[in-house]
Amino acid sequence: MTGKQRYFIELAYDGTSYHGWQIQQNAVSVQELLNKALTTILRQEIETTGCGRTDTGVHAREFFAHFDAEEANGLLFAGQNNKTETEPHAGDHGSKLRGLNSILPPDIAIKNIIPVHADAHARFDATLRSYQYHLHFHKDPFLHGYSWLVRDVPDMELMNQAAAIIMEYTDFSCFSKSNTQVKTNNCKISRAEWEKTDQGMVFHISADRFLRNMVRAIVGTLMMVGKKEMPPDAVREIIESKNRSNAGTSVPACGLYLTEVKYNYL
The missing domain is CATH 3.30.70.580 (Pseudouridine synthase I, catalytic domain, N-terminal subdomain)
Incomplete structure (x- = not known):
């Protein structure tokens, strides 16, 4: 059969x-x-x-x-x-x-x-996705291509203050590539925080869905806060503007990892 x-x-x-x-x-x-x-x-x-x-x-x-x-x-x-x-x-x-x-x-x-089951869908049935973004601060050939080398250490406390503010919002048009043909730019972020590692820092972020280029744009914006180019509260104005040009530049792809995808039936 x-x-x-x-x-x-x-x-x-x-x-x-x-x-x-x-x-x-x-x-x-x-x-x-x-x-x-x-x-x-x-x-x-x-x-x-x-x-x-x-x-x-x-x-x-x-x-x-x-x-x-x-x-x-x-x-x-x-x-x-x-x-x-x-x-x-x-x-x-x-x-x-x-x-x-x-x-x-x-x-x-x-x-x-x-x-x-026959109707299971890898994209639409995912209930949670998690990413990590890795930074390091000293040249290391074993991290090249797998972490972003940053010269100056950013202020992690300020970046975490800004990350907490980001979690208060759901419309992240300001962090999305334009003309992506998605029905909505709304996402529910359940985790957004930085932590120190032996090599440098890692940013953890989890949400029900992500927009194109969203994580790299968020990290670029948080780095502006960490470098004290703007205060943590400035991210409110950026998010509420819904304008990608107001957010930070996208950070290099090498430091970004998709780390977890969850489904109710797996």
Whole structure:
């Protein structure tokens, strides 16, 4: 008996070599390589839908996509990869994971493939997304491409005051790229704070959804506060203006990571 089964695929990737997640002309993307690998392993044409899109050079520690696959005589992927090899279909599931990882480049890793209900949607069903943005203050070849090197240490206390103000709002038009064709610029931010690390600082932000370029624009604006170019309260005027040109410049992509995506049924 043949039918279609929907799957979620969990992956992680180093975005340095890619023009983001989404397929585009004349540029290599993570989605393009994943589609080709799944098509090869499953011997049928596969198209994935991602939980969002990441820009060129942005990394993902956790990313989900969904796809549909024709199935003959049972599941192509049975259960999750935490099953033992003695359980039914677990070996086949593990072998397909290994097969995918063997043909994908080293900077893309498949973590899991999970059967889900037919209406499950990687983008629209996500209830929470979390990002981190990393800064460091001393030249370090092992952080190059994975954190933003900043010469002067910003005032973290002032930046956290401004971050707390940002959480009071929902319309973030001022932090979004123009002409993105979204229905609303409203987002519910549940966390926005800086913390010190051994290398420098990291900004944590979580919300139900994000606009294009939003996190990098927020970090750029908070850095203006941290450099004492404007007081924390100035972010109120920026947000209420709904004008992107009033906010700070976008910080480099290398320091940005998508770290968590949550669903009610996973």
